[in-house]
Amino acid sequence: FGELGRDFNENEFKQNNVNLFPSFHLRYIADEKNTISLAASRRINRPPAKGMAPFLYRRHQEIFEMGDPLLEPEYSWNADITYNRYLDLHSFSLTGFLRSASNAIYRVNRLDYNLANPGGVLFRTYTNAGNQLAAGGELGFNLFFFNKLKIFTGGSLYRFSVESNENLFGDQSRNSSINWDAKANLSLAIIDPLAITLDYSYVSKSVTPQGESLPLQMLNIALNYSPNRFNGWRFHAKVLDIIGTNQTGGYIKATEGLTSLLRRGYVYDYEGRIVEFGVTYTFNYRDQKKQPRRIIGTEFF
Numbered sequence: 001f002g003e004l005g006r007d008f009n010e011n012e013f014k015q016n017n018v019n020l021f022p023s024f025h026l027r028y029i030a031d032e033k034n035t036i037s038l039a040a041s042r043r044i045n046r047p048p049a050k051g052m053a054p055f056l057y058r059r060h061q062e063i064f065e066m067g068d069p070l071l072e073p074e075y076s077w078n079a080d081i082t083y084n085r086y087l088d089l090h091s092f093s094l095t096g097f098l099r100s101a102s103n104a105i106y107r108v109n110r111l112d113y114n115l116a117n118p119g120g121v122l123f124r125t126y127t128n129a130g131n132q133l134a135a136g137g138e139l140g141f142n143l144f145f146f147n148k149l150k151i152f153t154g155g156s157l158y159r160f161s162v163e164s165n166e167n168l169f170g171d172q173s174r175n176s177s178i179n180w181d182a183k184a185n186l187s188l189a190i191i192d193p194l195a196i197t198l199d200y201s202y203v204s205k206s207v208t209p210q211g212e213s214l215p216l217q218m219l220n221i222a223l224n225y226s227p228n229r230f231n232g233w234r235f236h237a238k239v240l241d242i243i244g245t246n247q248t249g250g251y252i253k254a255t256e257g258l259t260s261l262l263r264r265g266y267v268y269d270y271e272g273r274i275v276e277f278g279v280t281y282t283f284n285y286r287d288q289k290k291q292p293r294r295i296i297g298t299e300f301f
Contacts (some may be wrong), residue, residue, distance in 0.1 A: 006080040013069040033086045042078040047071040051126035065124040072128050076101040089144040103128040109252050114212050130164040148189040155182035164209035175207035187277045188272045213250035219243045232282045240274040
């Protein structure tokens with residue numbers, strides 16, 4: 001099975017790394033209504049256990065899957081500059097950002113004719129597929145009306161590119177797309193302390209090292225009850241995906257030079273709504289109404 005991934009005879013996997021993860025944040029308050037923030041940081045994203053499990057298993061008749069215990073972490077740099085403007089009870093922010101990642105972890109696919117079906121099967125594994133770069137901007141608004149209605153709306157637009165290395169069929173390629181996303185959150189205080197929250201999100205399609213993903217949109221609704229007599233307690237009921245759009249998918253393809261090796265479309269349709277009930281308690285509870293207002297967008301981006 002050496003051609004499929006790591007040697008099954010290997011039983012020790014070690015990685016010794018010494019890294020620095022600096023961060024920088026600078027905030028300039030021009031006046032009570034205008035602030036500018038500058039931030040930069042280096043981060044690490046360690047691979048999931050599923051992607052590192054070196055066990056070959058069969059998903060179904062056409063697909064086998066195996067992880068790679070020698071996956072390396074992703075390393076990323078993030079830099080952004082944000083302008084915040086307060087307009088009485090309302091506020092908005094405008095952010096420009098640059099994000100890069102090396103050793104990006106992706107699930108990759110290829111054909112194999114040595115397993116099961118003589119006509120070939122799709123073999124999936126995880127690998128550090130290459131590098132990512134995203135550059136663009138975000139815009140967000142916080143609006144307050146009648147002390148009962150709170151609305152957040154915002155989105156981002158950016159250019160995304162991913163460069164795959166020789167781990168993908170020995171073929172190096174570079175894909176790019178213009179991506180965008182939008183998000184809205186509406187919270188209405190019906191009668192104190194009962195509130196209803198409606199949130200919507202949309203993520204556009206995007207390129208991957210081996211193809212393209214489908215867009216995704218979701219609409220959720222929740223009821224929140226925070227009784228004044230029991231400080232710190234919060235009760236909620238949620239209905240997720242109320243319009244039935246929780247569907248992910250796309251297509252994968254692979255080439256070697258000018259030769260097309262495979263192309264396969266896929267869709268995962270998560271039918272059925274999800275209903276959640278929950279109770280939370282906050283220790284050292286302090287009334288949020290007495291807290292200073294936060295910079296817009298901290299909860300959403």
